[in-house]
Amino acid sequence: MKEEPRINQLIGLIFPRRCPVCGEIVLPRGELICPECVKKLSPVRQPVCKCCGKQVESSRIEYCFDCSRHPKSFRRNLALLNYNDAARKSMSAIKYKNKREYLDFYGQAVCQRFGRQILRMSPDIIVPVPVHPSRLRGRGFNQAQILAEQIGRRLSIPVCSGGLKRIRRTAPQKELDPAQRLRNLRQAFGPGKLPASVRTVLLVDDIYTTGSTMEACSRVLLSMGVKNVYCLTICIGQGI
Numbered sequence: 591m592k593e594e595p596r597i598n599q600l601i602g603l604i605f606p607r608r609c610p611v612c613g614e615i616v617l618p619r620g621e622l623i624c625p626e627c628v629k630k631l632s633p634v635r636q637p638v639c640k641c642c643g644k645q646v647e648s649s650r651i652e653y654c655f656d657c658s659r660h661p662k663s664f665r666r667n668l669a670l671l672n673y674n675d676a677a678r679k680s681m682s683a684i685k686y687k688n689k690r691e692y693l694d695f696y697g698q699a700v701c702q703r704f705g706r707q708i709l710r711m712s713p714d715i716i717v718p719v720p721v722h723p724s725r726l727r728g729r730g731f732n733q734a735q736i737l738a739e740q741i742g743r744r745l746s747i748p749v750c751s752g753g754l755k756r757i758r759r760t761a762p763q764k765e766l767d768p769a770q771r772l773r774n775l776r777q778a779f780g781p782g783k784l785p786a787s788v789r790t791v792l793l794v795d796d797i798y799t800t801g802s803t804m805e806a807c808s809r810v811l812l813s814m815g816v817k818n819v820y821c822l823t824i825c826i827g828q829g830i
Contacts, residue, residue, distance in 0.1 A: 610680045610692035622695035632672040643669040644826050663808040664819040668704045669826035677825050684733050696824050697740025711820050713792035716742050717753035738794040752782040771802035781814045790818040798823040
């Protein structure tokens with residue numbers, strides 16, 4: 591895994607880092623998160639579901655209730671954090687307040703925790719979950735793409751931002767159950783362009799709620815000839 595370029599350390603001296611949890615200047619300088627604020631995040635801990643990566647109550651449980659009832663097209667998801675209030679506020683600031691620099695911390699944390707696992711999966715390429723062009727124009731960036739680039743740079747894995755296309759802007763998902771969410775997303779994604787040699791893909795997004803987005807994207811990738819889809823998200827919800 592690659593170390594952070596020295597230029598990033600110099601930039602941090604000129605433009606002090608803001609904490610992805612509290613939003614204040616990070617002290618001590620050079621860190622990406624306040625030492626006290628990192629305690630407000632809730633790392634996903636073992637045992638976890640062997641498919642979605644959500645915490646389960648006992649090591650005797652292989653799959654969570656949702657994954658046991660609804661088998662997924664992807665092989666497994668790696669999730670860094672439980673989606674608690676601190677994580678929710680941080681993810682919202684990234685997407686809606688243009689705090690994309692917070693992804694430096696999450697990209698680093700993902701690679702520190704899962705870097706070796708990702709490399710053992712041997713992905714040929716990393717594909718970020720795309721956003722609809724209208725949303726991209728309004729927001730100015732795709733947080734999943736920035737996260738994918740963070741991971742790709744640190745682990746020396748190529749990123750293919752055009753591997754999938756968002757072809758339909760969907761209705762809000764909040765009030766829908768898992769089956770309704772999947773139906774809502776079924777026609778939302780379409781094939782993009784992947785190198786012909788790609789067989790294993792790491793699909794990256796910020797949040798896993800019901801898994802409907804990852805499932806819809808995985809189905810498209812498999813229809814394009816990909817053999818194995820692994821997923822990675824910063825956060826995962828527990829109420830599914």
